[in-house]
Amino acid sequence: MNERLINLYEKISAEEVDSILITKIPNVTYLSGFRGDSSALFVGKNFRKLITDGRYTEQAIRQAKNFTLVEQTEGLYKKIVDEIKLSGCKKIGFEGLVMTVAEHSYLKKELEGVEFKSVELDTLRQVKDAAEIDKIRVACEIADDAFKKILGVIKPGIREIEVAAELEYFMRRFGSEAAAFTTIVASGWRGSLPHGTATEKKICAGELVTMDFGAIYKGYCSDITRTICVGKISDEQKKIYNLVLDAQLYGLEIITAGKGGKEIDSAVRDRFTAAGYEKFFVHGLGHGVGLEIHEEPRLSKLSKCEKLLPNMIVTDEPGLYIENFGGVRIEDTVLVTSGKAQPLTRSPKNLIEL
Numbered sequence: 001m002n003e004r005l006i007n008l009y010e011k012i013s014a015e016e017v018d019s020i021l022i023t024k025i026p027n028v029t030y031l032s033g034f035r036g037d038s039s040a041l042f043v044g045k046n047f048r049k050l051i052t053d054g055r056y057t058e059q060a061i062r063q064a065k066n067f068t069l070v071e072q073t074e075g076l077y078k079k080i081v082d083e084i085k086l087s088g089c090k091k092i093g094f095e096g097l098v099m100t101v102a103e104h105s106y107l108k109k110e111l112e113g114v115e116f117k118s119v120e121l122d123t124l125r126q127v128k129d130a131a132e133i134d135k136i137r138v139a140c141e142i143a144d145d146a147f148k149k150i151l152g153v154i155k156p157g158i159r160e161i162e163v164a165a166e167l168e169y170f171m172r173r174f175g176s177e178a179a180a181f182t183t184i185v186a187s188g189w190r191g192s193l194p195h196g197t198a199t200e201k202k203i204c205a206g207e208l209v210t211m212d213f214g215a216i217y218k219g220y221c222s223d224i225t226r227t228i229c230v231g232k233i234s235d236e237q238k239k240i241y242n243l244v245l246d247a248q249l250y251g252l253e254i255i256t257a258g259k260g261g262k263e264i265d266s267a268v269r270d271r272f273t274a275a276g277y278e279k280f281f282v283h284g285l286g287h288g289v290g291l292e293i294h295e296e297p298r299l300s301k302l303s304k305c306e307k308l309l310p311n312m313i314v315t316d317e318p319g320l321y322i323e324n325f326g327g328v329r330i331e332d333t334v335l336v337t338s339g340k341a342q343p344l345t346r347s348p349k350n351l352i353e354l
Contacts, residue, residue, distance in 0.1 A: 004031055005066060007124055008043060011093075015119050018089035019044030021080065024098045026291040027121050032064040035219060038076060041067065042083050051079050077103060081110045093119035126288060126296050128311050132220060133335065136289065136313055139176070139222035140333050140344040142215040146170035147226060147347045154354055156205045156230055160185040163211065164198035171215045180214030180221040181293045191227070191326030194283055194319060205231040208241075208326045210319075214293060214333075221293045223315050224345040225331035228352040240277075240320050241328050241351055247271045248330040248349070251285060251316040255334060255341035261303025268318055280322050286315035289333050312336040313344070 008031055012020055022028055022041040028050075029035050031043075036056040042049045050067040052060050053076070060069050072079035084092065084107075094104070096118025107116065128136070149170045154163060164183040171179065186196030188207035196210070203209055212225040227244075229237060251268045265285040272278045284300025290313060297305035299314055308314075314336060319329030332343040 001066065003129070004124070005043075005048070008121075009045075011119070011121065011124065012043070012045075015093050015117060017091045017093040017117055017119070019084075019087060020093040020119065020121075021084075022095060022121065023103075024095050024121070026295075027095070027125070029219060029291055030125050032067050034060050034064040034067075036060065040076060040080055042070075042080065042087070044087055044089055047087065049083060051076060051083065077106055081107065084111055084114065089114070091115045091117065093117050095119065095121060122296055125290055126312055127309050128290060128313055132290065133311065133313070135218045135220040136222060136333065137344050139180070139215045139217040139220055140224070140346070142171050142174045142176050142217060143213060143222045143224045144345055144347045145174045146213070146215070147211075147224065150211070151228070151352065151354065154203065154209065154228070154230060157202055159200050159202050160187055160190075160198035161200055163203070163209070164213075167211065167213050171213070174215075175217060176215035177219075178216050180216050180223065184210065184212035184225075186210045186327070187230075188326055189324060191328070192321040192323050194321055194327070194329070203230055206234070207231075208233075208237055208328060210327060210329050212329065212331065219291055221289050221291070222345065223289050223293060223317075223331060223333050224347060225317055225319075225329045226347055226349070226352075227328045227330060228354060230354050233351065233353055236325070237328075238351065240322070240325075243272065243275055243277060244318055244320055244328040244330050245349060245351075247318040248316055248332070251318060252332070252334065252341050252343060255286075255299070255308070255314065255316060255336060257308050257310045257312075257336055257338045259308055261297055261299045261305035261308070262301060264308075265299045265301060265303065272318070272320070277320055280320040281318060282321060283319070286317055286331075289313050289315060308336050310336060310338050316341065316343075 039052040185198040286299035317331030321327040
């Protein structure tokens with residue numbers, strides 16, 4: 001039995017349940033190796049079952065070698081009910097943050113006398129093993145290679161959606177399974193929108209262009225943001241850019257094992273406060289990256305992470321967003337160590353004027 005399953009069984013014991021029903025697909029993948037959808041894991045002391053349908057039978061046999069395959073033909077939750085009845089379990093953990101009210105109501109109705117307890121399993125994925133780090137490292141290299149290519153594409157008159165399409169094309173060419181999330185390309189005034197996904201707006205000379213994108217390699221994500229200027233940058237644009245760059249580099253200095261998510265976010269935020277720009281930094285400093293593009297731990301005012309651990313992977317992404325001016329964000333995917341954080345995205349951060 002591998003370490004991931006050992007940790008799961010420790011969780012079952014700690015939560016004082018007979019078994020756990022796992023329906024969040026990233027957690028299904030993490031614990032079993034299976035990468036299909038519309039599936040679930042049901043794990044107890046003496047059994048480990050993967051419930052899926054005929055579309056995934058062959059795939060499940062190949063990928064989930066530590067699990068017994070249970071094929072459903074009449075609906076996933078009907079088969080889940082059947083398997084719970086067969087197991088005799090009376091206290092079951094479930095992922096309350098992802099199960100719908102309708103799904104939970106169905107289980108309660110069909111399984112009278114069974115107690116359900118909401119449990120959190122995402123924390124099992126926070127510290128990455130060597131194989132996960134290697135995959136994320138490759139996903140970061142793919143994104144870096146795409147950034148190099150896009151610099152030869154951007155010019156006045158090109159639309160944001162064309163830039164996004166080219167970025168995603170280059171990432172696919174270099175080995176990405178898909179874009180890790182909806183690609184953000186925000187130029188000119190739209191740069192003040194932190195999640196300004198690409199539109200038909202044409203990029204003009206003298207505008208800042210923020211690009212936030214990521215690749216997926218063997219299920220694992222990367223996340224990078226770079227802001228460049230098309231043409232000659234103004235003094236005000238340069239000032240904002242340098243403030244963000246200073247904050248981002250400072251983040252790399254202080255992201256380290258042993259520090260908390262709130263502590264790190266606050267320290268970087270103080271750089272903007274000292275410059276009088278704190279109100280324009282409207283999101284947290286960073287988030288975990290892995291099988292999901294946004295996962296624990298968080299680096300923010302609301303972070304629940306009291307202490308980063310070695311081999312966690314987080315982003316360092318300060319930004320300033322000013323209405324009617326635009327914005328700047330600079331982001332790296334970074335590996336947490338007992339010393340200074342190691343950026344896994346390596347694209348240049350010096351100011352680029354195309």
